[in-house]
Amino acid sequence: xxxxxxxxxxxxxxxxxxxxxxxxxxxxxxxxxxxxxxxxxxxxxxxxxxxxxxxxxxxxxxxxxxxxxxxxxxxxxxxxxxxxxxxxxxxxxxxxxxxxxxxxxxxxxxxxxxxxxxxxxxxxxxxxxxxxxxxxxxxxxxxxxxxxxxxxxxxxxxxxxxxxxxxxxxxxxxxxxxxxxxxxxxxxxxxxxxxxxxxxxxxxxxxxxxxxxxxxxxxxxxxxxxxxxxxxxxxxxxxxxxxxxxxxxxx
Amino acid sequence: xxxxxxxxxxxxxxxxxxxxxxxxxxxxxxxxxxxxxxxxxxxxxxxxxxxxxxxxxxxxxxxxxxxxxxxxxxxxxxxxxxxxxxxxxxxxxxxxxxxxxxxxxxxxxxxxxxxxxxxxxxxxxxxxxxxxxxxxxxxxxxxxxxxxxxxxxxxxxxxxxxxxxxxxxxxxxxxxxxxxxxxxxxxxxxxxxxxxxxxxxxxxxx
Numbered sequence: 079x080x081x082x083x084x085x086x087x088x089x090x091x092x093x094x095x096x097x098x099x100x101x102x103x104x105x106x107x108x109x110x111x112x113x114x115x116x117x118x119x120x121x122x123x124x125x126x127x128x129x130x131x132x133x134x135x136x137x138x139x140x141x142x143x144x145x146x147x148x149x150x151x152x153x154x155x156x157x158x159x160x161x162x163x164x165x166x167x168x169x170x171x172x173x174x175x176x177x178x179x180x181x182x183x184x185x186x187x188x189x190x191x192x193x194x195x196x197x198x199x200x201x202x203x204x205x206x207x208x209x210x211x212x213x214x215x216x217x218x219x220x221x222x223x224x225x226x227x228x229x230x231x232x233x234x235x236x237x238x239x240x241x242x243x244x245x246x247x248x249x250x251x252x253x254x255x256x257x258x259x260x261x262x263x264x265x266x267x268x269x270x271x272x273x274x275x276x277x278x279x280x281x282x283x284x285x286x287x288x289x290x291x292x293x294x295x296x297x298x299x300x301x302x303x304x305x306x307x308x309x310x311x312x313x314x315x316x317x318x319x320x321x322x323x324x325x326x327x328x329x
Numbered sequence: 330x331x332x333x334x335x336x337x338x339x340x341x342x343x344x345x346x347x348x349x350x351x352x353x354x355x356x357x358x359x360x361x362x363x364x365x366x367x368x369x370x371x372x373x374x375x376x377x378x379x380x381x382x383x384x385x386x387x388x389x390x391x392x393x394x395x396x397x398x399x400x401x402x403x404x405x406x407x408x409x410x411x412x413x414x415x416x417x418x419x420x421x422x423x424x425x426x427x428x429x430x431x432x433x434x435x436x437x438x439x440x441x442x443x444x445x446x447x448x449x450x451x452x453x454x455x456x457x458x459x460x461x462x463x464x465x466x467x468x469x470x471x472x473x474x475x476x477x478x479x480x481x482x483x484x485x486x487x488x489x490x491x492x493x494x495x496x497x498x499x500x501x502x503x504x505x506x507x508x509x510x511x512x513x514x515x516x517x518x519x520x521x522x523x524x525x526x527x528x529x530x531x532x533x534x535x
Binding site for chain 2: 127130132156159160162163164166168170171172173174175176177180184185188189214216217218232233236
């Protein structure tokens with residue numbers, strides 16, 4: 079099995095001395111769907127920001143992360159950022175162009191895709207996320223769900239091999255969540271989903287990693303982790319309802 | 330929340346809206362030059378420009394009331410600046426010059442920005458090989474000015490929801506206004522950092 083992500087003893091400290099990550103080690107195989115859960119401030123977002131070298135700023139320090147065996151260092155920056163697609167928490171941070179077209183085209187243009195191919199690519203990706211003919215729309219006039227999907231199209235247009243999603247269901251209505259799940263299932267990339275939405279994890283991820291205070295405190299099959307009530311309560315989580323009501327042999 | 334105070338009518342359908350952005354920009358620039366260069370005593374340039382603008386407004390289907398309101402918002406600034414000229418000898422003529430020229434120039438720009446989407450104007454600048462940094466800054470501004478207004482509005486609502494005492498209003502509201510501006514500044518700085526991270530994540534080379 080090919081290793082997609084390898085993290086070796088990762089430490090990180092914010093400038094205000096807050097120690098966000100304290101020795102995280104994690105290996106993720108290609109094609110795995112991993113749920114990353116834990117209380118607020120556990121270091122989930124910080125960890126995701128490390129996967130493509132946004133943190134530490136300027137790629138400082140010894141590399142602790144390897145994407146398909148390639149160390150995340152400055153000289154590999156463009157390649158790593160193409161391989162790892164990052165979905166940020168707030169769509170308003172992520173959609174920074176004045177039109178939907180320009181935003182989805184941003185990544186491919188940065189990575190050197192010729193302009194004439196970009197046009198087709200953007201149309202295809204927008205179709206893919208269910209927003210055909212949205213090219214000329216201004217992001218400000220979209221609903222939260224639509225913004226979310228523009229973000230996804232913008233990431234997908236870069237053809238990432240690994241998707242790192244930070245709270246992908248935040249602010250979505252039930253229909254939006256359902257669409258997101260269908261869409262996520264159709265994307266073959268390796269996925270790492272940091273979220274408080276435990277039902278999403280239960281449905282989408284076969285493996286779950288629990289973080290607390292900058293460390294990984296549990297790592298295993300989703301069903302086993304989510305139904306371990308003591309573990310969940312100890313780390314500010316709880317057993318999701320869908321597991322409470324299912325039969326023990328039914329999964 | 331939706332805002333379109335900058336270019337509310339820039340995406341409606343009309344013969345003027347269908348014209349290429351570069352052409353409209355060229356004409357607007359020409360109109361401003363025609364208004365700015367000749368002395369006020371040469372009446373024709375002003376009458377002709379005003380006439381053309383009125384025709385454009387009529388054809389473009391922008392509501393006249395909207396245009397009037399838009400001009401009235403800026404007119405006090407023009408009048409105050411022009412009013413200073415009244416203090417000099419022969420001030421009346423200068424007053425008239427400043428008011429007429431500024432108002433016509435302003436009207437030209439308001440018509441342009443309401444008949445052409447901002448992104449198309451940016452594209453014209455791009456084709457004219459404007460410096461990329463300038464273009465990026467303009468594009469980011471166009472994207473985030475509305476987000477900032479939203480943020481301000483949310484903060485204002487949050488403040489109003491917890492304002493109970495209306496008697497001591499004045500002094501306190503100045504204080505809370507300055508606090509809000511400080512907050513907005515902080516939030517914007519943090520947002521700028523997150524936007525930069527998002528840009529880097531999709532390959533932006535700083």
